[in-house]
Amino acid sequence: MKKLSLLLVIFLFAVGFSYGQRTVSGNITDADGLALIGANVIAKGSTVGTITDIDGNFTLTVPEGTTELEVSYTGYADQTINIDGLSNVVITMQEGQVLKEVVITALGIEKEESTLGYSVDKIDSEELTKARATNIVNSLQGKVTGVQINNSSGNLGASSKMIIRGATSLSGRNNPLWVIDGMPFNNSQIDGVSAISGNRDFGNGAMVVNPDDVESMSVLKGAAATALYGSRAAAGAIIVTTKRGKASKDGGARVELNSSYRWDNMFVVPDYQQDYAMGSQAKYDSSSIGFDWGPRNVGQTVNSLPVTGESGALQKIDNNGVQDFFTTGRTLINNVAISDGNERMDYRISMGALNQTGIVPGSELDRYNVSLNAGVNHSDRLKSRFGVQFTKTDSKGTAAAGANDPNIIGLSSFSSTLDQAVFQPWIDDAGNQINQPTPTSNNPYWIRHENRNDRDDTRVLANMQVTYGLFDNLDITGKVGYDFGQDNRFITNKKGTAQVLEGDFLVDKINQTQFNTDIIANYGIDVNEDVTLNVLGGFNYNKRKLVREGLFSQSLLVPELFDPGNTELNVANRGFSEQALFGLYGSIDIGYKSWATLTLTGRNDWSSTLPANNRSYFYPSASLAFVFSDAFDLTNDMFSYGKLRLSYAQVGNDTGPYQLDFNFNPISNATGQYGLGVNFPFDGRLAFAKSNTIPPADLRPEQQTSYEIGAELDFFDYRLGLDIAYFKSENKDQILALPIPESTGFASLRTNVGQVNTSGVEFTIDAVPVKFGNFQWNTAINYSSAKVEVVELAEGVDRVLISSAFNSVQVVAEEGAGFELLAIPFLRVEDSLSTEFGGRPLINPVDGTRLAGETRTMGSVLPDFNMGFVNSFDVGNLNLSFTIDWRSGGVMKSSTVENLQTGGLVTETLGNREGTFIDREGVIDNGDGTFRENDIPLANAQAFWTSLDNNSVGEPFIYDASFVKLREVALNYTLPQSLLGDSFIKGLTLGLESRNVWLIYSEVPHIDPESNLFGAGQDGWGVERSSTPGTRSIGFNVKATF
């Protein structure tokens, strides 16, 4: 009976539509004339529509009176085509100016941008693969508002740290959540060894994502945007959507090839001096490498040349031989993808390879990606999709940074008269180290080629989802994802390495897994002509587990036999943690006449890491999108589009696992200065010690409240666009190990404390300033500022340690300020004591050197603003694009500059080398409340420069970290179709590309101002020490489609 009724209804409709209808056919192509398959064609004012076939053709029977067709295709601008009196139309779709751009929002939900009440930035695949970065995080540099990216060094596989809209967390939870095809995945970095005793940067988790596989990345910035992800996205979210299969334009399989070959060289070379030789007090010393306070180099003959010990004339080595040591690195990136698809199913298989040799001798990295993304529309109601990304990364011999590790080679390890060739060979036939500078220091090639710093990383990201349409307007989606990472690290010091003469090795195996599932029900309905309603409800379960096991073995009997049976001492260690989270969430989207959308969301999480009585927490959000240009019909030739955004959100946040109980920990090592530990069992005795943190009595979830107001405006038929936003967030009740007086017997108390406010302005200007004939200039300027203010910490606590570095340098959160660099300054005359001498450094009357003052904060380590300037010029098939990245403000302490200057290695140390001089900036305290100009001579320049860091003073090596960089340039030529003819090559683009092209402006001498000691694992901006020099890459690229 039901079937009969249905047939009757269909019949009636069919009769109704048949009456007075006519047929229109046509062909839809892109700007190159290539057929677009699956484009939607709808008779305007009706529900009648169809899609194009593999040739881009369609035939549609439209109701009588229909005068226009609405045509849409993902990634192209919608069009309305006049068909009045026509039966056949040819339609060319345009990329670029997308009027109803669709973006991927939280939980992978596609929404029209016009309905969003919060800010979302989208980066498409073309931008990501333009001068491809080897770490996908770096692809966003300069291109997204509100995002700050630090790539830490030029080391192969170096990590990059991203924060969105400044730092809000005092406990290190400032990293955005990464999600790939709906599955959260791990972007954490687990430090290798320690920043103090030699940092080994093994990258950040997201770098396994292959840019060639990415269709788009959405950057969700405010809490309203990420509310449905819950607490884990409190610092923003990066939503990665991978490419799906589509057929080639002739309907067959589509094969894409993308290959780049690049040469990498030092980005910044220190301004080394060549006038004075190695040594001290103007006396030549062949062992004084990195300390060029010797005599003037006039080519004189010396008895003992460095390393060889032979007599001979001193040479002047260009740039101290630094470019002989840091050689040209090579990067080869290949990707081939095969895809196909039709209305029923699609699949895409991609294989990528990154093969690199670094500028650091002996370093190499190979990364292989294999990915599959496939989906099937089983029926109108049932769809399924699954994806797998498998990544294998194998790096060898990457560099160490920091200090207290014999394997560190910084830019201050070179001398003006030291030819790197003298270090060859570094090993004799018996396996002994030879050609050492001194018996107690290492041949740099020995440590580069004989000591290992290897990583073997396997990563699998798998996801599956099934959507079933229960009713026409209600569907249910189940998603399951698994992130598996096995990171095996192997670090050795070969027997015979100075400072580790007996040899040692470290095995470090880190297994991280994450299981995530969502079940989402979605109901959408047009309530009436004006009002639409979309209701979503969901359930989330997330579990993360970390297992870390390692072995540190010392004193090898047989060299290069890295087995615990071959060592005198073996210390094993083990770490384990797991945490789980359940979430229930829902959202309601109420749309009115397509120009107003109110979105309300709510989520309740239950976290395993919080006390049972406080583990449940709810947080709401509300956002409003108001397209006032449509509401008030304001569009005209000048004004194309106007939208206001308003949002408010609260986000709760849990904490890490195992922070609620008081524990005694088994101890394997009694710590000491310089990394000199003593191991347990000691004399057969085990050791346990209490934890240093008092566990919380009644921990509550953190609470972040954020507000955002913004506007999107387009002018001149969308040729000029402006997106502006103001945001503010208040992060209260932070869960923090609050430092307490150590005289209480404990170091910290875990509790809810403090408030950090972050506010800022963002704007993006998109424009097509010039467009005539086949020439077009597209430009975009993005600007973002984020002011971070630590409003309060706790009673009696002025500052909280964020990261600790060397020589009394720390990054701290200071009440009333922000994330600040803490260091020891020079002692200066207080302004209140003398108007004439106030602010000038006080001089030690005994020896004429500057005195040290009390430790204080020296400025924010975060920038005042970031700006990007993205340009693209098209002339026919030729495209030139470049990106300029400007970071303004923030300070950094560079120990490399410190060592270059105190070592007399750089040109600014050339003055006053011979004879006494007076530090004219200094002032002498007469001891009676008066001061006088410094009149105490220093023996020479060496006395001045080497005394600058006496008593761990850091001030002279702290710089404004602002910079302007030409981040990337790409020149591409796409061969016209006419040249390719009927060959099997469907498209071919040849290009030249370069990354980190030009350091246009920097206040920091001698080094790349982006260099950072801490990597992505810590909130440790603003400190650099012996980082691997950053690189400039230049190469070529071939993209082909078959």
Place this chain on the structure above:
Amino acid sequence: MKFIKILSLSLLVVFLSTSCEDQLDINTNPLVATSADPNAVLPYVFVQYSNRYVTELGTRILDVPQQLSFCYNSPARGNTSSFLTGNTWFMYYNQVLGNLQLVEQDAEAAGISNNNINAIAKVMKAKAYFELSCIWGDIPFTEALDGATYPSPNFDDQQTVFNGCIDILDEAMALIDAIGDASVNVGQGDLIYGGDMAKWRKWANSIKIRILMLMRNKDASADSRLAAALGEPVIETLADMAAVRYLDTPGEAISYERFVSSFFGPDNESTGAFSPSPVSFDLMMAKGGPRANVLYTDTNGNGAADIGTTTPNAATNAVVSNNIIRRDYLHVMFLPSEISYYRAELGMLGVTGDDVQSNFDAGLRSDCEFWGGSGPGASGLISAADIDDYIANYGTVTMQDIHEQLYLAGFMRPVYSWNTVRRTGVPTMEDYPGTGISSMLKRFDYPPDEVASNVNTPANPPTDTKMWFEN
């Protein structure tokens, strides 16, 4: 077909929704304990204390009392870095006193059977507070280790701390005296004496005497208390000495040796990482007798390097010999000679009736035996005949001699020798080149972490401000 799909989806929902609470009750770390046996905590306290002491103070401030000519990252010019002060403060208060406090509380709750554990914890506690005050002067004491009552402990003056330490030591000795027959076995945890509580009592009393010797410059009651304490058991033989004995195995070696082998070269004699100052070297050569050639090597006959002069990687001057900078050297905490010299000093002053010469000679003999005789300092390098000759030919003892020998006994012992110089003024320190202070360093600045978190931290006096106990 449709049914199967719906069933599959339903099963998925059920599968994912089960046992939510069980899934959340996973927040207990499986790799840690909620309580600990003192036999496992005490080894941590001893070794952590010793290794931080050796690596922080031993490698960095031995040039302050000019036992060495130069230390890397030394505060001798007047500035005490936040790492030196912070690490040392953290070790004493958190790693040592924090753990001892818990051991002590458990032992007190357990009663008389745990008197031995309680006493050990108290002796180490008194020693830690005493050394803290020797380094910083005023420190949190009466309000320390009780964050619930005193979240920002006030600082007590040195006299209060010293008297308080003596009280703790008296309590420890009383506990030992009251030990019954059924004490728990602390042999495994007691790295110093293997559970021999008679030796602990001697050490407790000896520390008390050391404290009173510092106090007697300023506290008139000290002399009578000294006389009384010297009448009770004290450390008077090398068998009773207090030390952490390191081992000749990797991972269990003293960090003096590892400092050299890790950063300089195969051994100290070829690298000179530890080199005596002219003050200590010349005094040892003149007055140290047969010890001198055991403790120092001067291959080139150049004598000691100038104060403040580093001789990295080149042992051109006198250096501390490999007899000392070796894996199984000791972290010396109390030598019997110290008591002998105190007896000689107090006898000479008439505070006690102890014989000056015999006690002085006993001190010389004990030191020679420790560093070259049958003692563990550097065993078998000095003959008994040489020791006899040295003592016989030393001559009549003076107060200067006593103070000099107390100083020489402070070889490679940073706080002890610093205390000796500050108390006695012997030997005379040379000017440290480039110093920013008017005298030798007298105290550390308070560590920034305590300053930042404790509102009651006093302002730092200049680092050449004398300690209360100094004249």
